[in-house]
Amino acid sequence: MTRDPVYMDHNASTPVRPEVAEAINRHLGPAFGNPNSIHRFGRQARAAVEEAREHAASLIGAASPEEIIFTSGGTESDNWALRGAISAVEGRGHIVTSAIEHPAVLDTCQLLEKSGVEVTYINPDQKGLVSVGEVAAAIRPDTRIVSIMWANNEVGTVQPIEKIGALCRERGVLFHTDAVQAAGKLSIDVNSARVDLLSASGHKINAAKGVGFLYIRNGVHIDPIITGGGQERNLRSGTENVPSIAGLGEACRIAKKEQPFESREIASLRDKMENEICERIPDVVINGDPGNRLPGTSNLGFLGAEGETLLIRLDLEGFAVSTGSACSSGSTEPSHVLLAMGLPKNAVQGSLRISLGWGSTEDDVNRLLEVLPKAVERVRSIAPRARTASGS
Amino acid sequence: MTRDPVYMDHNASTPVRPEVAEAINRHLGPAFGNPNSIHRFGRQARAAVEEAREHAASLIGAASPEEIIFTSGGTESDNWALRGAISAVEGRGHIVTSAIEHPAVLDTCQLLEKSGVEVTYINPDQKGLVSVGEVAAAIRPDTRIVSIMWANNEVGTVQPIEKIGALCRERGVLFHTDAVQAAGKLSIDVNSARVDLLSASGHKINAAKGVGFLYIRNGVHIDPIITGGGQERNLRSGTENVPSIAGLGEACRIAKKEQPFESREIASLRDKMENEICERIPDVVINGDPGNRLPGTSNLGFLGAEGETLLIRLDLEGFAVSTGSACSSGSTEPSHVLLAMGLPKNAVQGSLRISLGWGSTEDDVNRLLEVLPKAVERVRSIAPRARTASGS
Amino acid sequence: MATDDYHYNETVLAHIADPHNTGFIEDTDCIGTGTNPACGDEVTLYLEFDGNIVADAKMEVLGCGAITAAMSAVTDLVRGKTVDELLEVTPEVITGSLGGLPKHKRHCARLAQRVIQSAVKNRSSNQ
Amino acid sequence: MATDDYHYNETVLAHIADPHNTGFIEDTDCIGTGTNPACGDEVTLYLEFDGNIVADAKMEVLGCGAITAAMSAVTDLVRGKTVDELLEVTPEVITGSLGGLPKHKRHCARLAQRVIQSAVKNRSSNQ
Numbered sequence A, B: 001m002t003r004d005p006v007y008m009d010h011n012a013s014t015p016v017r018p019e020v021a022e023a024i025n026r027h028l029g030p031a032f033g034n035p036n037s038i039h040r041f042g043r044q045a046r047a048a049v050e051e052a053r054e055h056a057a058s059l060i061g062a063a064s065p066e067e068i069i070f071t072s073g074g075t076e077s078d079n080w081a082l083r084g085a086i087s088a089v090e091g092r093g094h095i096v097t098s099a100i101e102h103p104a105v106l107d108t109c110q111l112l113e114k115s116g117v118e119v120t121y122i123n124p125d126q127k128g129l130v131s132v133g134e135v136a137a138a139i140r141p142d143t144r145i146v147s148i149m150w151a152n153n154e155v156g157t158v159q160p161i162e163k164i165g166a167l168c169r170e171r172g173v174l175f176h177t178d179a180v181q182a183a184g185k186l187s188i189d190v191n192s193a194r195v196d197l198l199s200a201s202g203h204k205i206n207a208a209k210g211v212g213f214l215y216i217r218n219g220v221h222i223d224p225i226i227t228g229g230g231q232e233r234n235l236r237s238g239t240e241n242v243p244s245i246a247g248l249g250e251a252c253r254i255a256k257k258e259q260p261f262e263s264r265e266i267a268s269l270r271d272k273m274e275n276e277i278c279e280r281i282p283d284v285v286i287n288g289d290p291g292n293r294l295p296g297t298s299n300l301g302f303l304g305a306e307g308e309t310l311l312i313r314l315d316l317e318g319f320a321v322s323t324g325s326a327c328s329s330g331s332t333e334p335s336h337v338l339l340a341m342g343l344p345k346n347a348v349q350g351s352l353r354i355s356l357g358w359g360s361t362e363d364d365v366n367r368l369l370e371v372l373p374k375a376v377e378r379v380r381s382i383a384p385r386a387r388t389a390s391g392s
Numbered sequence C, D: 001m002a003t004d005d006y007h008y009n010e011t012v013l014a015h016i017a018d019p020h021n022t023g024f025i026e027d028t029d030c031i032g033t034g035t036n037p038a039c040g041d042e043v044t045l046y047l048e049f050d051g052n053i054v055a056d057a058k059m060e061v062l063g064c065g066a067i068t069a070a071m072s073a074v075t076d077l078v079r080g081k082t083v084d085e086l087l088e089v090t091p092e093v094i095t096g097s098l099g100g101l102p103k104h105k106r107h108c109a110r111l112a113q114r115v116i117q118s119a120v121k122n123r124s125s126n127q
């Protein structure tokens, strides 16, 4: 009797909703035209792209669909916001960001440093929270852009985006936020948050991989990084990914409608799971800010265990979780997020991210709870300290 | 009785083959994992990406699948080849390209010129052919890269790629070719052609929009333009577009197997169509190089008519064709390709691109032949010269 | 439906596929012409007056879809109008009668208006 | 199947999920240790000799999957070997016995080998 594997890694990627798959398939079928073609196949494709743009705009409270530019995903959006903002002005400039950003932001900042741009990386507190005061103190006369993620992908901590937005507006500095993990999970309003640039990605909100968007506030100018055919109002060239864009639009439409309810459900499932885990397993710490997190994210430190080994043991038992970000498959280093939060080494090493989302059920959680205590015990027993530890 | 519209614009985009749609749907369904995740969902996705890489490598005769890096399409691939090659070396450098490249190359070159890079644009002859001698003469000591498309998207002319490749190798200059229109239609071997960098796009070979690849010969170094998670061997960050990549792999596999046969079939259908058109309609010229063209491409000048008006009339009669490239929907200017070929104004103004491909049938052509003569006559009758012309 | 600033609407498409009042009017001195060097458009408008009122209008176009549609619309719009009223046929009126034009094609309505003015001027100068 | 330089193969995964010979051996002086400061890996290998031959081997690991698998494999590989033969257990042998490791994890096989050498050295120095 093999049961279906249980997917608990929604921060890495999410299953595609059937309505989204349907929208995609419409444009893999007879409606396959190039949206830039004049004929009916083209007009049909164009209408789908523009409808998707409206849904995306509505999800984040953009004033106009024109402010949404479709990209190949969150990574491109992040790159574009930073590279485009730097390249649009004379001089090298300065960037303020945090040490817990996704590599799409962090690595790009580091590369920009090589070409002379200066970057200030703000460390968060132990809960993963970036201080507005530290952002304020970091802004200089030559600061071109502040980039602080809406919510962190590893621990789920939600940043004080409205306050940072107000600060940047006051100081006349562009404000970009990587909302790849927040969109569709939290209620987002780019106007009350005074965000100038916002990145989002399809595959984190039950749409497809390889599609996303960058919100660019009307009046904000950044240089394009992919040029050519002049698509997307000359801001992002390349034949539009019509099927995936149509799917993303559908996902945004659904998220807009269902987010408050779904988020509540998911958060309470996550809380139940965490409570049970902490009750059944000794020496577990919750990483992040328990009172201020993405609804489905649970990052736990199993002291004395090693995360990857635990992950693989769970995988063979039919549970998909992760040790942190899934983006850098090659990475052997401990999580830069947990390190930047100043966590002790054993909490970092033993950390596991369990992320729930659309489709997660109470049964999934119950099944995990059956298996996890033994798995943790077994993995802990491998470690050198096992000898001196109480149990075995 | 309305019949299905007839699609004759395969150079703008192509219908997705059912096998490809199936491959895509596998990864919109239960196999939706992030290929960088360690667990089984991740491994399943990774296997699909790597299998696709092998099919893509095989289609173009790459020595190793590692030489294929997936991108968001032909435009990104072109941008990357040029921007990445220029950024990888000190100094501004010099590019040699042709005046009939796709805007993804041309506009990017023009933007690079603004940042100090020098570019030589070679004009083709009246048939759209770029002279190897002129390329040789244009190469300078500081030339970093030569970029000449394998086949042109508007007139279909196939360039002397093997000779240009040999020349570049001899002169120690990188050679990039935009093979977006050639891949899957012509037999391509990057090694015998001595190509260092080659761009391809999914939606031109019956796969999805928003996916493509750049071939980078082992040992050739260009800088990445999208950075972050370190995917694609740190060359192209961003969560891989698994469904579309799997589909592209399937399309490459099929193209490899069926290209020689399909190309022959399509070329003979195109030739039949052209012969009949020229027989039934006066004052038609064939643009491009009739003896040396992409199999499905027919670019015709209907003298005294205006292309866009003819296109729309045909559209309302149920035929999808184009006036040239579909990439620049905003463009009102006459084709830069036909102008660079030195065609007379009336041939440029009256030009129509009819492009056949997978799924095109003799019946499609026969239906067009029924409608086209009257449509051309009607459109010609609108023009001022109608008054003095013989007929009406 | 979603906004579409890229494509022709159905009204425009119908005009382009079957432009109204194509051809020319013999023996009229009320002929307007215009060209758009960038696109190579060439346009001629013929008006026939019955007294002070436009009784017939015809046009010839060698140009893109938008100018074809604009001229087609103009030949309808001008009928029954006085010379003074002709001057009120602004680019906005022409665009409006088409239900809108894509942004990058709005200059075609301006060309169409200039052609009307050119015709009126040619008539006046001959009266 | 397509090449996959990113993920653990099934053999490696099985080792990680259920590593062989975990624990320690009391009363042996043949103990090797190793650490990888970058990842924070900590490894201990215990060998028990019967004359010149490895009779038992155990290991403890607090480290990533790859080092866990490598050490698990090592505890199998070393059994029945002489001290001289232990020196022939190269990183390639360890990686080979696992059916390969992802490129970026190959250094774990080198760490595992160093731990064997460390154990042998500690024994020799005590003999």
Ligand SMILES: Cc1ncc(COP(=O)(O)O)c(C=O)c1O
Pocket: A011, A072, A073, A074, A075, A076, A078, A102, A104, A149, A151, A152, A153, A178, A180, A181, A201, A202, A203, A210, A211, A212, A327, B237, B238, B239
């Ligand atoms: C916070 C954050 N930013 C950016 C990205 C990158 O987006 P994508 O996977 O679409 O490239 C991710 C996910 O991988 C993420 O979690």
Ligand SMILES: Cc1ncc(COP(=O)(O)O)c(C=O)c1O
Pocket: A237, A238, A239, B011, B072, B073, B074, B075, B076, B078, B102, B104, B149, B151, B152, B153, B178, B180, B181, B201, B202, B203, B210, B211, B212, B327
């Ligand atoms: C020759 C050529 N190069 C590049 C492109 C751009 O590729 P994509 O449509 O995938 O952005 C196209 C097609 O649009 C093309 O025909």
